[in-house]
Amino acid sequence: MIAKAVAVGRGVLPDAADSGEKMVVWKELVDKVLDAAEKCPRTAALIYTLSTGEERPEELVVPDMALFRQEHEDLGVGDVTTNTARKEVVAVDRILTALDVNCLTEDAPAANLLGNSGVVNCGVGLWVLPSFINHSCHPNARRTHVGDHAIVHASRDIKAGEEVTFPYFDVLVPVSKRKEAARAWGFECHCDRCKFEAEDVTLRQELMKAENDLVSGGDMGALVVRLEDKMRKSLVKERRKAFLRASFWSAYSALFDSDKLVRKWGRRVPAEAVVAESIADAVGGNERVLRAMLRGTKDANGCGNRLEVEDKVMRIGRATYGKVVKRNAMRSLFSLTLDATNNINL
Ligand SMILES: [Zn+2]
Structure with a gap:
């Protein structure tokens, strides 16, 4: 649209x-x-x-x-x-x-x-x-702006009859932050991701602790390792893992941004590209996730062979910038995305 x-x-x-x-x-x-x-x-x-x-x-x-x-x-x-x-x-x-x-x-x-x-x-x-178009923290569309035009495009596959949603605010944050943001907009979010995060009893304590640690700072690697261990032990399904990884995105990205933390914890957490791919399943395309995917695929760790990796990158690229972007133009956007050193608030 x-x-x-x-x-x-x-x-x-x-x-x-x-x-x-x-x-x-x-x-x-x-x-x-x-x-x-x-x-x-x-x-x-x-x-x-x-x-x-x-x-x-x-x-x-x-x-x-x-x-x-x-x-x-x-x-x-x-x-x-x-x-x-x-x-x-x-x-x-x-x-x-x-x-x-x-x-x-x-x-x-x-x-x-x-x-x-x-x-x-x-x-x-x-x-x-x-x-x-309504908000969802598990959206299937995304909005970009060119001049005075808003362009709404699918950021993952949409089933016939499924409601089209895009995020009104940053959804790469924990559920309590999203609740605050929704309140500022004057609504309560009842998306499947919010329901899962607010209602899951097995994970509640771990998630509350993780949220506190996120706010108080400290070793983000330790937070990620604990969360991943807990999800593995509680047999959390891939889709829900993706929700939680998206919620604690800032901890994951702090870990992957730091050589020191990667040396310390890298062996105990999934590779950056694997995390990025999983988060893209939860929130669709997003510059920050795309950047992690691009950076993570340099070592292609656990992400498949070169062609599979290229396919995955292209898929997240299309989810982020729209399906109609030509391959060459997409490559230029990729290099811009990778080079961006300033804050990307998308
Ligand atoms: Zn929600």
Whole structure:
């Protein structure tokens, strides 16, 4: 799905931008959205289809998809030039609540990969149709942004009839962090991954301890070894292992980032590429996972022969950047991904 933004507010902010600086970007967006709604009844109508976050589930209606087609623009809306000249009266409060619950921040891989260190390219906008897609911590789609367009593509195989979901926030964190993030968005996540992590009795104590250790710092290698041992002893299935590895991603990546920790613990944990492949099964494509896969396959440890490894890398690449990217272009993206030394917040 490719959707053009109603409007986007953008700014290049220092890493430690205060709320005042962020407000400037937000204000720019609000002004642009109100302006667009005043100038074009169709835009206003589209915004009114969005949730305000206050409806009961049975009140949420799926709008007629024809509304979103470009050719619909002229239907019943009259002459476009008169519309731009005339300003419609719009329900400002209604639009502001819709903005509150439906705005998305831009995940621009190129900007983040190539961006200057110390600053964050901040973009927040309203894309109407993608706003109807729900969040999951075990998503099957992913959003990338090119210019004012949001591109939603599958990040793993999707069964017919399966709901399309993408992550609203970083899902490579433990369940309690994800709960916090969901609360900030005004919802509770009931995805299969959250259910498993919140309800599994056998692992509960180990997971709570691991979360504490993650926060307090210390030897991340020891944390990973303990988690892997526990999962092996409790006969945790591969799919669920993938969920937990995704949750404790920062511990795994701290381990693999440190030569010292790899020397100390490397023999007792699965290889980096194996972990990356497993996490990709849980969260689909992701720059950080792809980077681990690329780095991990240099020694191709436990990942199969050269062709199998190349296939796996290409699969995670497609899950991250989209299926239509040509092999050569994908290779360039791979080298950018590997070279990225700045923070990749995707
Ligand atoms: Zn969840």
